[in-house]
Amino acid sequence: MIKAVITTDIHLRTTDKYGKILPSGRNSRLQDCLNHLTKSVDYAIKHKATHWICLGDVFDKINPAESLRNAFVEVLAPLVQNKIPIIVLIGNHDTDAKVYSLMTESSIFNMLDSNAITVLDQPCEMTINGVDTLMIPWTTDEIVAEWLTKYENKIVFGHWGVDGALVSGTEYVLSLGISSKLMDRHRYTYLGHYHKPQVTKKWMYVGSLHKVDFGERNDKKGFLWLEASNDKIEHKFIDVKDRPFFQYTINQSEDPDFDQLFKWETLEGYVVKLIFVGEEDWYLRFNMSEIRSRILNTCSAHKLFFEHKTLAESRIRVPEIDSSTSWQEGIEVYCKKNKRPDMVDLGMDILKEVI
Numbered sequence: 001m002i003k004a005v006i007t008t009d010i011h012l013r014t015t016d017k018y019g020k021i022l023p024s025g026r027n028s029r030l031q032d033c034l035n036h037l038t039k040s041v042d043y044a045i046k047h048k049a050t051h052w053i054c055l056g057d058v059f060d061k062i063n064p065a066e067s068l069r070n071a072f073v074e075v076l077a078p079l080v081q082n083k084i085p086i087i088v089l090i091g092n093h094d095t096d097a098k099v100y101s102l103m104t105e106s107s108i109f110n111m112l113d114s115n116a117i118t119v120l121d122q123p124c125e126m127t128i129n130g131v132d133t134l135m136i137p138w139t140t141d142e143i144v145a146e147w148l149t150k151y152e153n154k155i156v157f158g159h160w161g162v163d164g165a166l167v168s169g170t171e172y173v174l175s176l177g178i179s180s181k182l183m184d185r186h187r188y189t190y191l192g193h194y195h196k197p198q199v200t201k202k203w204m205y206v207g208s209l210h211k212v213d214f215g216e217r218n219d220k221k222g223f224l225w226l227e228a229s230n231d232k233i234e235h236k237f238i239d240v241k242d243r244p245f246f247q248y249t250i251n252q253s254e255d256p257d258f259d260q261l262f263k264w265e266t267l268e269g270y271v272v273k274l275i276f277v278g279e280e281d282w283y284l285r286f287n288m289s290e291i292r293s294r295i296l297n298t299c300s301a302h303k304l305f306f307e308h309k310t311l312a313e314s315r316i317r318v319p320e321i322d323s324s325t326s327w328q329e330g331i332e333v334y335c336k337k338n339k340r341p342d343m344v345d346l347g348m349d350i351l352k353e354v355i
């Protein structure tokens with residue numbers, strides 16, 4: 001039987017504009033993410049997991065700072081001490097098809113036994129505690145489809161896009177990626193890549209471990225607890241209670257003096273974005289230092305951002321695409337958002353010319 005913690009899309013990075021530098025020298029959003037990882041490790045140990053599995057994108061780029069690699073392995077060290085095997089699938093942010101982000105000459109990996117961690121950069125079959133699985137890290141859609149077609153009745157773990165998935169910050173259904181019908185051949189498919197948690201009858205996206213931008217402000221963040229045998233599969237989502245991202249729009253026509261500012265009693269720990277929609281002269285008359293003091297000092301927010309849109313600009317809103325979104329996916333969302341689905345094919349043709 002498999003009893004595993006499943007996490008994905010961790011996107012460890014040293015800099016993050018939504019955080020601030022802590023006395024330790026770390027960015028606060030990096031520390032948030034490491035705290036969430038620690039929760040997943042503690043949960044695995046407490047519930048006697050057989051495995052801890054990451055479905056890709058441990059890091060935000062293929063050449064992360066060595067300090068990030070060290071921090072990641074240090075958080076996982078208790079798993080090794082408790083003899084819980086670690087499996088990491090390579091995601092699109094981890095690789096350029098030639099190297100991947102977990103390649104390192106650092107001696108830090110010497111703390112891990114040779115069998116303690118398995119890094120997968122190629123699709124493979126794997127039997128885990130008597131349960132047949134398919135592991136399909138980031139690769140081309142053609143290879144993913146080949147592996148899903150070649151086998152059946154497996155529990156699948158992967159990192160790729162599915163036709164019919166939702167993008168964070170929108171309710172738009174993408175029509176790019178692997179056909180969901182291919183997952184019907186298998187028992188269940190657990191995926192990384194898209195950051196919005198979403199569950200269907202035969203597949204699900206676990207979702208990123210923390211918010212990467214305001215497009216994900218309404219998404220729950222966490223990891224999955226999976227119990228699977230040859231007879232049944234059960235899973236539940238564990239919310240890590242990520243730092244709140246709060247976005248508020250001030251409309252010149254509705255609240256010209258921003259009276260709402262003095263109705264908030266606390267925004268403790270929040271990352272806040274205030275969007276002012278109105279004429280430039282109206283926007284410039286606000287004392288931003290006073291607003292900043294009220295939000296950060298009186299209400300104890302963690303970080304504050306301002307944005308101004310004219311009335312004309314506010315009528316065309318492009319959804320905030322998260323960092324895992326491809327150019328192709330971005331074009332599709334943009335065209336659908338602006339009610340021009342007929343432009344998707346043209347956009348794809350242009351992409352082929354420039355990429």
